[in-house]
Amino acid sequence: MEEPSKLQLPETFLSFLEANGIDPSIYSHGDSIPRYVRLKPGFEGIVQEIESEINCKLEKVKWLPGFYSIPPHVHIARSKAYQQGKMYGIDAASGAAVSALDITPGDHVLDLCAAPGAKLCMMLDLLADKGTATGVDVARHRLAACRTLLQKYGVGERSRLFLADGTAFSVPPTTNQPCGPSVDDHEETFKQWTSRKPYKERKQEAKARNNSALPQNGQPEIIFYGQSSGVIGLKKKELYPSLDQNDYAYCGYDKVLVDAECTHDGSIKHIQKFEQWGWTTLERRVLDAERTDRNLTALQLNLLRNGFRLLKEGGTLVYSTCSLTLAQNEDVVDQFLAENSSAELQEIETAKDWPCRSGRTPKTLRFDPSTSATSGLFVAKIRKLPPKEAESNVV
Numbered sequence: 141m142e143e144p145s146k147l148q149l150p151e152t153f154l155s156f157l158e159a160n161g162i163d164p165s166i167y168s169h170g171d172s173i174p175r176y177v178r179l180k181p182g183f184e185g186i187v188q189e190i191e192s193e194i195n196c197k198l199e200k201v202k203w204l205p206g207f208y209s210i211p212p213h214v215h216i217a218r219s220k221a222y223q224q225g226k227m228y229g230i231d232a233a234s235g236a237a238v239s240a241l242d243i244t245p246g247d248h249v250l251d252l253c254a255a256p257g258a259k260l261c262m263m264l265d266l267l268a269d270k271g272t273a274t275g276v277d278v279a280r281h282r283l284a285a286c287r288t289l290l291q292k293y294g295v296g297e298r299s300r301l302f303l304a305d306g307t308a309f310s311v312p313p314t315t316n317q318p319c320g321p322s323v324d325d326h327e328e329t330f331k332q333w334t335s336r337k338p339y340k341e342r343k344q345e346a347k348a349r350n351n352s353a354l355p356q357n358g359q360p361e362i363i364f365y366g367q368s369s370g371v372i373g374l375k376k377k378e379l380y381p382s383l384d385q386n387d388y389a390y391c392g393y394d395k396v397l398v399d400a401e402c403t404h405d406g407s408i409k410h411i412q413k414f415e416q417w418g419w420t421t422l423e424r425r426v427l428d429a430e431r432t433d434r435n436l437t438a439l440q441l442n443l444l445r446n447g448f449r450l451l452k453e454g455g456t457l458v459y460s461t462c463s464l465t466l467a468q469n470e471d472v473v474d475q476f477l478a479e480n481s482s483a484e485l486q487e488i489e490t491a492k493d494w495p496c497r498s499g500r501t502p503k504t505l506r507f508d509p510s511t512s513a514t515s516g517l518f519v520a521k522i523r524k525l526p527p528k529e530a531e532s533n534v535v
């Protein structure tokens with residue numbers, strides 16, 4: 141028999157777990173899940189240096205390039221490699237979700253729920269010196285933390301960050317293709333990004349921060365762009381072109397990650413933190429979110445729908461959540477597939493060596509915290525079929 145949870149989980153959370161068939165004892169295994177770090181490409185040679193600094197071995201994660209595990213109690217924040225942005229903390233299951241996208245240099249990648257940004261950092265690393273990555277999030281303060289992260293790890297060069305609702309976001313990537321309208325030559329263009337803003341702009345932003353609101357005009361607000369993100373030199377209408385739906389087939393993104401907002405119940409370490417934060421906070425943040433956040437599963441489905449809409453034909457989307465429930469994962473994906481003949485669920489080839497299992501829907505994957513030694517994660521990989529293939533995909 142499983143050891144009962146050592147955490148005093150509140151009744152409402154226990155009822156939530158029971159209703160979703162999740163064993164509460166998983167929350168007592170947190171101490172057996174290692175911490176994971178990813179070394180930025182080119183820094184593989186400093187492993188020994190880091191080991192002597194943090195006084196423990198960096199175990200290579202055999203199934204995921206660039207990843208290392210360390211015991212859960214070891215802190216990396218004081219190591220030089222961390223402070224100098226040569227490595228960052230990211231769970232191996234999260235790394236697997238990014239890896240499922242098969243990002244190659246030159247891709248235009250969209251991360252529709254990007255903050256705080258560990259996955260976006262990895263995406264930018266994989267792009268190397270070609271392509272762009274666009275991060276979108278609805279929470280201003282989390283997006284600001286994301287910008288800090290990109291700058292710290294020196295990966296912001298090819299990125300753009302937008303404050304926007306991911307269910308309605310429609311800004312295409314900045315490519316060389318003539319997707320947008322031709323515009324008036326006298327219009328002002330975007331200059332190099334700077335954190336120093338005119339007084340009026342700062343005042344408006346502070347007001348918005350206090351209200352924690354999305355821009356009033358409904359247009360996504362660009363809060364950061366790198367030197368090689370393609371934004372500099374564009375006019376506003378070129379950054380925000382109004383495209384027909386069909387235009388995304390060739391002007392859309394090559395890869396899209398929808399790492400959707402969820403109840404976080406698969407993230408054991410996250411749930412454990414509520415012991416210090418107070419369990420009432422868990423009820424407010426996790427369970428209220430489930431009940432009131434525009435109905436969480438509807439939000440997830442709408443994020444998935446919009447991410448897929450912005451995808452190029454032949455492009456790949458990964459849908460992931462750190463919830464273990466069927467409702468937020470397989471049910472969302474099944475409903476989405478049923479309404480989209482141009483969406484095809486894909487086998488994740490590299491997953492043969494991953495410590496995960498199949499989800500209820502064949503080809504989807506689940507990292508279970510008790511067997512994977514990672515945080516819990518659900519991953520589904522979906523391809524956008526060109527019209528001819530989509531016709532033959534109708535059941």
Ligand SMILES: C[S@@+](CC[C@H](N)C(=O)[O-])C[C@H]1O[C@@H](n2cnc3c(N)ncnc32)[C@H](O)[C@@H]1O
Binds near residue numbers: 306401
């Ligand atoms: C699971 S977290 C994403 C973690 C992130 N991908 C990472 O690796 O660091 C989900 C995020 O979705 C954001 N979110 C919630 N609703 C959203 C919406 N309608 N549009 C865009 N982002 C949203 C939340 O603010 C939160 O930052």
